[in-house]
Amino acid sequence: MTDGLQAYKEAVKYEFFDVSANIQNPHLRLKDFETKPNNNILERLNGTFRERTKVVRGFDSPVSAIEFASGMQTYYNYIRPHQGIGGLTPAEMAGVQIDLTGNRWMTMIGLATEGK
Numbered sequence: 001m002t003d004g005l006q007a008y009k010e011a012v013k014y015e016f017f018d019v020s021a022n023i024q025n026p027h028l029r030l031k032d033f034e035t036k037p038n039n040n041i042l043e044r045l046n047g048t049f050r051e052r053t054k055v056v057r058g059f060d061s062p063v064s065a066i067e068f069a070s071g072m073q074t075y076y077n078y079i080r081p082h083q084g085i086g087g088l089t090p091a092e093m094a095g096v097q098i099d100l101t102g103n104r105w106m107t108m109i110g111l112a113t114e115g116k
C-alpha cells in the first residue's frame with residue numbers, strides 16, 4: 001500500500017512481482033489520507049524512526065540496529081503516550097499495568113534489571 005506517487009508503480013512491480021509465485025499481492029495505491037484502508041499508522045511510525053535515525057547516521061552492526069529497534073519498540077509501547085488513545089500508552093490500553101512514575105525510562109530500566 002502506497003500513497004499516490006507515480007514512481008511507486010514501477011518500483012513495486014520491480015521489487016515484488018514474481019511470475020512463479022502462486023499468489024500475487026496487489027499494489028494498493030491510496031487516493032488520499034482519509035481513504036480506508038490506509039497506511040497512516042505505519043507512516044507515522046516511519047516518521048518517528050526517521051526523526052531518530054537521521055541524526056544517528058547509521059549503525060555499526062546489525063546488532064546495534066536490532067538494539068535500536070527494540071528500544072524504539074519499548075519507547076513506543078510503554079513510555080510514549082499516544083494522543084489517539086486518550087494519552088495512554090499502548091501497554092496501558094492493553095491493560096498492562098506498570099508504575100512508571102518520574103523518569104519513565106529510568107523506571108523501566110530499573111524494573112528490567114530487577115527482572116520484573
